[in-house]
Amino acid sequence: MAEAARGLSTPKGSAGGLIHRHRWLTPYLLLTPGLAWLALFFCVPLGFLVHQSLETQNPIDFTSSFSWAWHNYSDALTGYHSQLVRSFEYAAIATAIALLVSYPLVYWIAFRGGRWKNLLLLMIIAPFFVTYLIRTLAWETILSDQGIVVRILRDVHILAPDGRLLATSVAVVAGITYNFLPFMALPLYVALEQIDPRLIEAAQDLYASKPKAFLRVTLPLSAPGLVAGTLLTFIPAAGDFINAQLLGTPGQYMIGNVIQSKFLELTDYPAAASLSLLLMAIIIVMIGIYVRILGTEKLTG
Amino acid sequence: MTATLRFVRHHALTAYSALVFAYLLVPIGVVVAYSFNAPRGRFNYVWQGFTFDNWVHWDAVPGLRSAIEVSLEIAALSSLAATALGTLIALALVRYGFRGRGVTNLLVFLPMSSPEIVLGASLLTLFLTMNVATGFATILIAHIMFNISYVVVTVKARLIGFDRHLEEAAMDLGANEWTTFRKVTMPLIAPGVLAAGLLAFALSVDDFVITNFNAGTTVTFPLFVWGAARVGAPPQVNVIGSAIFFVAIAVMLANVLWQLRRPATRPV
Numbered sequence: 001m002a003e004a005a006r007g008l009s010t011p012k013g014s015a016g017g018l019i020h021r022h023r024w025l026t027p028y029l030l031l032t033p034g035l036a037w038l039a040l041f042f043c044v045p046l047g048f049l050v051h052q053s054l055e056t057q058n059p060i061d062f063t064s065s066f067s068w069a070w071h072n073y074s075d076a077l078t079g080y081h082s083q084l085v086r087s088f089e090y091a092a093i094a095t096a097i098a099l100l101v102s103y104p105l106v107y108w109i110a111f112r113g114g115r116w117k118n119l120l121l122l123m124i125i126a127p128f129f130v131t132y133l134i135r136t137l138a139w140e141t142i143l144s145d146q147g148i149v150v151r152i153l154r155d156v157h158i159l160a161p162d163g164r165l166l167a168t169s170v171a172v173v174a175g176i177t178y179n180f181l182p183f184m185a186l187p188l189y190v191a192l193e194q195i196d197p198r199l200i201e202a203a204q205d206l207y208a209s210k211p212k213a214f215l216r217v218t219l220p221l222s223a224p225g226l227v228a229g230t231l232l233t234f235i236p237a238a239g240d241f242i243n244a245q246l247l248g249t250p251g252q253y254m255i256g257n258v259i260q261s262k263f264l265e266l267t268d269y270p271a272a273a274s275l276s277l278l279l280m281a282i283i284i285v286m287i288g289i290y291v292r293i294l295g296t297e298k299l300t301g
Numbered sequence: 302m303t304a305t306l307r308f309v310r311h312h313a314l315t316a317y318s319a320l321v322f323a324y325l326l327v328p329i330g331v332v333v334a335y336s337f338n339a340p341r342g343r344f345n346y347v348w349q350g351f352t353f354d355n356w357v358h359w360d361a362v363p364g365l366r367s368a369i370e371v372s373l374e375i376a377a378l379s380s381l382a383a384t385a386l387g388t389l390i391a392l393a394l395v396r397y398g399f400r401g402r403g404v405t406n407l408l409v410f411l412p413m414s415s416p417e418i419v420l421g422a423s424l425l426t427l428f429l430t431m432n433v434a435t436g437f438a439t440i441l442i443a444h445i446m447f448n449i450s451y452v453v454v455t456v457k458a459r460l461i462g463f464d465r466h467l468e469e470a471a472m473d474l475g476a477n478e479w480t481t482f483r484k485v486t487m488p489l490i491a492p493g494v495l496a497a498g499l500l501a502f503a504l505s506v507d508d509f510v511i512t513n514f515n516a517g518t519t520v521t522f523p524l525f526v527w528g529a530a531r532v533g534a535p536p537q538v539n540v541i542g543s544a545i546f547f548v549a550i551a552v553m554l555a556n557v558l559w560q561l562r563r564p565a566t567r568p569v
Contacts, residue, residue: 027397034386034449035408041446042412045423052426101321108318118557122550127325129549130332131507133526134542137534138328141335144346178328231414239416242509246530256418263422263514269429276422280415287414 053273064270072274080258080275087254088282090169090244091237094176095184098233099226101177102185107218110192121189125182132179136246139175140166143247167249175243183232191225192218227294235283255279329546336539345536355536362537368525369541371437372506375521379444380501386445387452387501388494394453395460413450420447421514428515435517443515444508448501455500459493499552506545 053072055064077084102124109120127135142149143165150166153159165171195218203213241256250257255275262272335345339352360366394405412420424443428435467489471481509523516524526538 024399027393027399030389030393030397031405034390034453035405037386037446038408038412038449041424041427041442042420043408045427046419048426048430049419049423052430101324104314105318105321108314112315118560122553122557123322124325126329126546126550128507129503129546129553130329131523131526131542131545133509133523133530134332134538135328137526137530137538138331138335141331141346142328146347178324181325235414235416239418241418256416259418259422260513263425269426272422273426276419280419283416 049273049277052269053277055270055273057268057270062267069270072270073278076271076274076278079271080255083253083255083258084278084282086252087238087256087279088286090173090176090254091234091240094173094180094237095230095233097173097177098181098184099188099230102181102188102229106185106189106192110189110195111197117193121186124185124189127178128182133242133246136175136179136242139171139178140246143171143174166247167252169248169252171247172243172252172254175247176237176240179240179243180233180237183236184229187228187232188222188225191222191228195221223294227291231287231290235287238283239279332539332546333543336536336543338536338539340536345534345539355540359537359540362529362535364520364525365537365541368520368522371519372522375437375440375444376502376505379441379448379505380498382445383448383452383501384494384498387449387497388456388490390449391453391456391460395457409450409453412447413454417447417508417510418514421511424511425514435515436519439515439517440512440519440521443511444505447508447511448504451500451504452497455497456490456493459490459496463489496556503549 051066052064054066054069056067056069056072057064105124109117109124113120130138141147144150145164145166150159150164153165154161154163159165165174199221200213200217203217204210208216238254239256241254241260244252244254244257256279259272259275259279262268262275335348336355337351337353338345338348339350339354340347341349390405390409393399394402421443424439424446425435427433428439433439468481468485471485472478476484507523508521509527512521512524513527520528522541526534526542529535529538
């Protein structure tokens with residue numbers, strides 16, 4: 001593609017001579033302002049975050065100084081072990097539920113949606129048009145003790161007469177699932193939509209049962225969407241603190257809550273910085289493992 | 302398999318889909334419904350009675366109007382800047398061969414795949430270290446930063462889909478590069494650029510996490526909601542939430558309708 005672009009834009013005569021003589025410069029001129037912004041306000045800050053994570057803070061005047069304080073990381077791991085584990089637990093459960101809930105739905109839209117596809121897709125992303133915090137507050141209303149859900153669950157004895165949903169891990173996971181479900185559904189839809197239905201018919205013509213045709217044809221072909229969807233759901237879910245804050249109690253707090261309060265309320269910057277980087281590192285490692293496993297499976301399957 | 306069984310199976314999936322749609326849409330219904338609630342006391346959790354008061358007196362809550370104004374200003378400025386910067390990157394990536402393409406792609410991809418809390422925290426660290434007071438300007442800087450990547454992705458998708466021969470034809474007819482860009486390229490990618498700008502605007506209005514880290518004492522609409530939620534959010538918050546929802550849906554519907562119309566008029 002790059003070659004085609006170069007071929008297409010061969011200078012014609014000497015018009016605009018300076019630009020044409022330095023054509024190789026053009027892409028760099030286009031890139032510079034945007035990439036400079038990203039470098040300055042994304043890369044450089046990450047560097048500062050690493051620097052800060054290795055500082056020690058004077059407990060009296062809260063000034064901190066750089067001291068290769070690697071113990072910040074081990075302190076963070078031991079001190080907030082439960083919140084870290086909980087974050088990935090909640091994120092994994094929410095991602096799994098989002099996958100199970102949205103796969104049949106987008107399958108239905110992709111293969112049976114007909115001319116309504118776009119409208120149905122719009123309905124999937126509709127929750128995004130209500131501000132994140134407000135739709136989480138709506139769940140607070142729905143799951144509240146006076147709400148209809150709790151009343152019904154109490155009536156059928158799934159919940160004890162004084163049982164609650166709000167302020168439990170169920171509420172937090174439900175909130176996370178709801179908030180990030182469209183991130184799962186959209187890539188899945190894109191992958192499923194591109195599948196030629198004739199492939200599935202062919203499998204059935206060759207005597208594959210319906211479940212078998214699904215497992216051997218549809219599912220592998222939707223794998224790219226599955227990978228993208230789970231990552232897009234899992235990453236923000238693991239770093240989330242809003243659902244735990246609004247729908248849970250400190251007993252459900254995730255690592256995001258700790259980072260948030262350490263940065264903005266306790267101003268314990270070194271600990272907060274090392275926790276943030278730990279979160280990012282674990283996520284990157286998990287993504288690596290995940291993509292590798294799925295990648296090799298696709299090769300051998 | 303009998304026909305009846307197949308019928309049940311077929312409709313089971315449809316019924317299931319309807320249920321999931323209900324799950325997705327009920328909270329939106331709750332937001333809109335409770336914007337018409339007349340709560341007694343501070344908490345807008347229990348339905349007390351219908352009223353239009355919250356819509357009529359939407360700015361009766363101190364601080365709400367200014368928070369909305371700040372949000373809209375930041376969204377307008379950041380989406381304009383990010384759309385300009387991001388479109389240029391997308392043009393370079395799709396139209397030119399150059400060294401450093403991999404690094405560029407990585408730099409665009411990374412902010413989108415990092416947890417928001419890390420983006421917010423690292424920016425705060427930068428501002429703290431540099432002794433920059435956080436406020437309107439730092440929010441703006443942050444929003445431009447996270448919006449650039451989304452603009453690049455959106456515009457790139459549009460650029461890849463278009464017919465290069467149109468530009469070639471313009472050049473053959475004697476147009477120089479700038480004229481070709483202005484008269485041919487720009488009109489063709491304009492829908493993609495517009496979509497990217499709208500997306501950036503929406504992301505900016507909605508952002509809480511990154512803003513929360515870099516706002517100082519400046520209050521955007523999501524920050525206002527966060528503060529209000531701690532003491533019981535007034536129904537006016539639902540009014541604004543519903544209004545944002547209806548505006549966004551109207552824009553999206555217009556877009557869907559436009560796309561339905563376009564194939565007939567599209568010059569390919």
